[in-house]
Amino acid sequence: MAKSGVQSDAEDRALASAVAELYEKSRGQEFGLTREGFAHILQEVRKKYLPDRASQAETLTLYSSLHVEELALARACATGEERAWQAFLTRYREKLYEIASYIAKESSSSRELADSIYADLYGIRERGGERLSKLASYMGRGSLEGWLRTVMAQEYINSYRRRRRLVSLDEEAEQGVQFVAAVPPPARTVDPRLTAATDEALAELSAEDRFVLASYYLDSRTLAQIARILRVHESTISRKLDKLAAWLRKRILAGLGRRGMSRRQAKEALEVDVRDLEINVRTVLQGTADPPFFDKKAEGPLAKG
Amino acid sequence: MAELPTSIIERLRGTEKSTGHLDPDLISAFVENSLNRADRNRVLDHLAYCSHCREISSLCWPEIPVAAPRPTASAWYTWPVLRWGVVAACLLAVAALSLRHRSSRPLELARSQTSALVLQRSAASSVPVPEASASVAGKPAAPLPLGHASALPAPTAAKAPRADSGDENEAVTPALSGRLGSSTGLDEVVPGRAKEVRQEALNSQRPQEAGGASLATARMSSSAETFAAAAMHAPRWTLSSDGTLERSFDAGTTWETVSLPSPARFHVLSAYGMFIWLGGSSGALYHSTDAGEHWTRVEPVAKGQALTEDVIGMEFTDDDHGVLTTATNQKWVTEDCGQSWQKK
Numbered sequence: 001m002a003k004s005g006v007q008s009d010a011e012d013r014a015l016a017s018a019v020a021e022l023y024e025k026s027r028g029q030e031f032g033l034t035r036e037g038f039a040h041i042l043q044e045v046r047k048k049y050l051p052d053r054a055s056q057a058e059t060l061t062l063y064s065s066l067h068v069e070e071l072a073l074a075r076a077c078a079t080g081e082e083r084a085w086q087a088f089l090t091r092y093r094e095k096l097y098e099i100a101s102y103i104a105k106e107s108s109s110s111r112e113l114a115d116s117i118y119a120d121l122y123g124i125r126e127r128g129g130e131r132l133s134k135l136a137s138y139m140g141r142g143s144l145e146g147w148l149r150t151v152m153a154q155e156y157i158n159s160y161r162r163r164r165r166l167v168s169l170d171e172e173a174e175q176g177v178q179f180v181a182a183v184p185p186p187a188r189t190v191d192p193r194l195t196a197a198t199d200e201a202l203a204e205l206s207a208e209d210r211f212v213l214a215s216y217y218l219d220s221r222t223l224a225q226i227a228r229i230l231r232v233h234e235s236t237i238s239r240k241l242d243k244l245a246a247w248l249r250k251r252i253l254a255g256l257g258r259r260g261m262s263r264r265q266a267k268e269a270l271e272v273d274v275r276d277l278e279i280n281v282r283t284v285l286q287g288t289a290d291p292p293f294f295d296k297k298a299e300g301p302l303a304k305g
Numbered sequence: 306m307a308e309l310p311t312s313i314i315e316r317l318r319g320t321e322k323s324t325g326h327l328d329p330d331l332i333s334a335f336v337e338n339s340l341n342r343a344d345r346n347r348v349l350d351h352l353a354y355c356s357h358c359r360e361i362s363s364l365c366w367p368e369i370p371v372a373a374p375r376p377t378a379s380a381w382y383t384w385p386v387l388r389w390g391v392v393a394a395c396l397l398a399v400a401a402l403s404l405r406h407r408s409s410r411p412l413e414l415a416r417s418q419t420s421a422l423v424l425q426r427s428a429a430s431s432v433p434v435p436e437a438s439a440s441v442a443g444k445p446a447a448p449l450p451l452g453h454a455s456a457l458p459a460p461t462a463a464k465a466p467r468a469d470s471g472d473e474n475e476a477v478t479p480a481l482s483g484r485l486g487s488s489t490g491l492d493e494v495v496p497g498r499a500k501e502v503r504q505e506a507l508n509s510q511r512p513q514e515a516g517g518a519s520l521a522t523a524r525m526s527s528s529a530e531t532f533a534a535a536a537m538h539a540p541r542w543t544l545s546s547d548g549t550l551e552r553s554f555d556a557g558t559t560w561e562t563v564s565l566p567s568p569a570r571f572h573v574l575s576a577y578g579m580f581i582w583l584g585g586s587s588g589a590l591y592h593s594t595d596a597g598e599h600w601t602r603v604e605p606v607a608k609g610q611a612l613t614e615d616v617i618g619m620e621f622t623d624d625d626h627g628v629l630t631t632a633t634n635q636k637w638v639t640e641d642c643g644q645s646w647q648k649k
Contacts (some may be wrong), residue, residue, distance in 0.1 A: 049344075065339065067609060103364050139330040141340070143609060146333030146365065150318035153364035154329065157357070190312065198316040207346060212323070217314050219359055229368065231338060247310050252313070270310050 011056045026068035031076035031084040041075050042066075045139045063214055071140030078123065078136035081200055085122075092148065099149050103156050113159075117152050194269045197255030201248050208245055322354040332358065339609030380430050383397050510579045542576045550574070550583060552597055563597045579625040584616030588631075592643060594624070605629070606639050607648035612637055 023038045045066065046059055054062075054130075078085030100114035101107065123133030138147050202210070208230065215229075216237075217222040223241075227234040249270065258264035311319075327335075327348060334340045335348045352359050360586045540552040543560070548570030565571075569589030575582045583591040588611065590603045605612040618630030629637040636649040 015395060059339070065341070069613070106629070139428075140330075142333030142335075143331040143339075143611075146337050146406055147329050149365045150329035150333045150336075150361060153361045156364070157360055164479050192311055195316065199320060202313075202320055205353075207350040207353045209638070210317075211318060211349055211359075214353060214356070215359060217309055218318055218321075218356060219363070221363065225363065229336075229362065248309070248313055270312060 008162055015056060015059065018063060020067045022063060022066075026072035028072035029075070031087065032079075032081040033084075034073050035077075038072060041071065045071075045141075048139060049141070056305050066140035067143055068140060070144035073140065074135040074138040074140075074144055077121070078131070078133040080131055080133075081121070090156045092145065095145055096148060096152075099145075099152055103149075103153055113152060113156055117148070117155055120155075121148075122149075191269050193256060193259040193261065194252075197252045197259060198248075201251035204251065205244070209240070212237060212240055213244055320354070321356055323357065326355065327351055327358045332362050334609070336362060337609055405461065421436055452591060465467055476639060542574055542597075544574060544582060548572065548585060551596070565591055565600055566604070567591070572615065572617050575619045575621040577624055582621055582627060584619050584629060586615045588612035588614060588616065590616060590629070590643075603643040605639070605643070605646040606645045607637065610648065612646075 019039050019042060020035065022042070026033075026038060028035070028038045033074045042063055046054070046062060051057055063079070073084055073087055077088050096118060097110070097114045099200065100110040100117070102115050106109035117134075120134040123131040123135075134151060138144065142150075153256075185240060202227055212230070215226045223234045223237045227237045230237070252270055253263070253266045257263065258267060276278050331340070331344070331348055335345060335352075338345075340348065345403070352362065356377060382560045403467055484605035487639070542555045543551050543553075547605050550565065550571055552563055553560045565583070567585070567589055569587060570584040571583050571585035571589070573584045579594060579596045581593050581597060583589075583593075588605070591600045591606060593600050608649070614633050614635060616629050617632050619627060621627035623643045626640050627638070627643075631637070638647045638649060639645065
């Protein structure tokens with residue numbers, strides 16, 4: 001017991017010394033942040049990212065990986081310190097607008113985005129007398145610029161989705177939407193054995209493999225974009241996709257075989273999908289009729305795929 | 306690219322999860338590659354199932370594209386290697402020819418300047434400041450050593466006295482020091498320099514003219530060549546006692562201040578032909594590939610930590626490979642001209 005007490009004291013001293021060193025490195029004093037305040041922030045970070053029983057070594061490793069100067073700056077800004085805000089504006093004001101124009105592309109949207117984020121960062125709202133600044137949630141795991149970029153991307157996607165849900169009734173009436181009969185969803189029957197075998201095979205994939213497949217086939221990312229995220233060469237992603245496609249086919253066919261299908265049945269079930277044979281009757285009818293004299297463009301394809 | 310059957314893509318979509326999302330700190334740290342392996346795997350695990358977070362992370366990449374790492378397996382005979390091999394062979398051949406040419410003929414100003422021009426254009430700063438230009442000015446000068454670095458401002462002894470023909474120099478200097486690191490047109494700088502060089506050439510050649518020596522050096526073949534020759538001389542560099550950068554195109558005869566868009570005080574420089582690295586207070590680091598006409602601010606980052614200490618020492622063996630030493634004795638190493646850094 002005495003031994004663990006001594007060890008605990010030594011560990012506490014080491015931690016306190018590390019926190020003091022980090023406080024010096026963070027230049028928190030320049031931004032009006034006290035050492036106790038800084039220690040409290042580190043505790044908050046530890047609580048968020050480490051389990052309660054994390055060892056001293058894990059705690060020190062986490063602390064040393066943080067961007068402490070930016071963390072001190074952001075947290076001082078969140079409390080309304082003028083010196084901190086001066087420093088923040090000098091370093092990040094231009095970058096905010098640059099990031100917004102990169103994300104939103106269009107100048108009016110990017111300006112709107114940057115201004116709304118700036119207001120959230122400054123903390124124009126209050127709750128219980130306390131200023132609500134988004135900067136209070138910055139934890140220093142990545143750079144402050146990267147964090148600003150992520151926050152802005154989040155806000156942009158959220159606002160884009162909100163706008164998409166809003167429809168104009170007048171525009172819909174003009175297009176005759178309200179007079180269009182609802183098209184019943186086509187009946188899709190997929191063999192449950194195929195669903196089970198596919199789910200089984202997908203569950204065996206590693207996180208990185210699944211990420212590559214989802215990015216390419218669901219998100220329509222390019223090989224270059226995926227390669228950049230994973231920090232590998234584009235050709236590596238191309239080879240990986242080929243290998244994964246072949247491996248999945250093999251596993252699913254094996255799974256279907258275990259579920260009582262013959263090889264031919266399994267191949268047919270896998271390659272032929274009723275959704276690929278879906279025919280839009282309206283499209284076919286419109287496609288075979290003569291187009292109006294003022295409409296040079298023909299209708300779309302008769303069948304999918 | 307092998308296509309996936311629709312059934313697999315549909316199940317991939319159907320098994321996505323939307324329970325909770327990653328916080329911006331983790332996403333930004335993932336994008337910056339500053340997470341440890343365990344956290345990175347956790348983030349990847351989430352991204353594999355969450356299209357919302359994938360979408361956000363794809364928007365988080367900075368605008369400047371990151372150069373893709375080279376493939377691990379590459380044979381020496383691939384085209385990029387061969388291409389640079391051919392270029393290197395041409396440079397060596399031209400350098401050898403021009404050195405031979407210079408040593409076989411009497412030293413004349415126009416020809417020495419022309420050969421220096423060829424050297425600079427073709428060797429791309431692999432050759433130190435040619436001695437010929439120094440001797441034209443009448444002052445013998447050792448070529449700038451490769452990877453030259455100084456931790457303190459250059460001693461005054463290294464600074465040659467200012468030329469008497471100060472008017473032309475003054476015509477040049479304001480054009481440079483008035484510009485805060487923006488590009489300066491060579492045609493604004495060179496005329497004064499060229500006039501000065503030509504004046505000295507004429508002065509040095511008069512005794513020879515009287516002796517019936519060749520008049521080719523006294524009469525420049527073309528003013529454009531003279532301007533280019535003077536401009537393309539790799540300059541000498543020095544730091545004044547107050548941390549201001551100065552350069553000389555005439556082997557130290559005259560010096561001009563070079564202004565940079567930074568209030569930092571510079572402590573150290575490393576020059577290699579037309580390339581120069583400059584380090585100063587609070588991690589200020591600048592790089593030029595055209596003898597100080599244009600400057601790029603370099604911000605070293607290693608494992609998510611930016612360089613903020615004073616740079617007091619630097620050593621570059623060439624423009625790509627260098628080591629910075631900070632006031633706290635940290636070493637920052639680059640092997641790709643400052644694109645990536647390692648801290649030791």
